Amino acid sequence: MSCDIIKKILIKWVIMMKYVKVFLIFLAVVFAVMTIGCGSNEPEEPDVIGVEDPIDDPVTAGPTAVPTPTPIPTEVPTPEPKTDPDPEHPYYLYVEKGSHTLTIYGKDSEFNYTVVINTYKVAHGGNRTPTGIFTLSGDRERWHDFPLGGSAQYATPYWGGNLFVHSPMYGAQDPSRIWPSYYNGNKGIGTDSTGGCLRMVTEAAKFIYENCPEGTKLEIVNGNPRGTESEDVPAIKVRGYDPTDVEAIGGNR
DSSP states (O other): OOHHHHHHHHHHHHHHHHHHHHHHHHHHHHHHHHHHHTSOSSOOOOOOOSOOOOOOOTTTOSTTOOOOOOOOOOOOOOOOOOOOSOTTOOOEEEEETTTTEEEEEEEOTTSOEEEEEEEEEOBBOGGGSOOEEEEOOSOOEEEEEOTTSOEEEEEEEEETTTEEEEOOEESSSOTTOBOGGGTTSTTSTTSBOSSSOEEOOHHHHHHHHHHSOTTOEEEEESSOTTOOOOOOOOOOOSTTSOTTOHHHHTTOO
């Protein structure tokens, strides 16, 4: 083989090797790019230390969860107990002249005079008995003697010092000497037969005398606006005694 031929072959081989070297370098670059950019498809997990799995709670879980504040209990004020604005006067007296009745009212839970304690038949003086709201006096008499005669038990003044709430009439200061005609007779309790006083059975007069202190109100009205009614006075069973005067009649049956 001639030197020219060998020389040409070497030149071609060198040229070929040059291209192979370039090609290998290209392959290496491509392989490196693919290794870096297209390595693992799985994203690397961040290194988290000491973080627990979130609790499946719609209130507390998640990055935007706001902790629920602890409610502060509301103090409910204790209502003040109701007090009686006028404890010294537990009763209110109400007279209807048209029905000849006296009603004793007590207080309800709101301290208003609406509770009926009892209703009694009374005698009054017609036009001589005034109407209005009066105040009972503290100047009371266990027995009162009237200028024109007769006596009465448990006399409590309600107007002017000369008009009283009192018991039936007696011939003297003696509970055994009742005047029947002024008890259940033609001038008895339930008629217009007084000089302006309010006459009633001893039981009623005694209750007012003992339980309705000075300052107790007594209201007297014409007619029968509330429609109050009362039974007639009980019949005399022991001669000379008011049958409601149980204290006096106790040993005289």
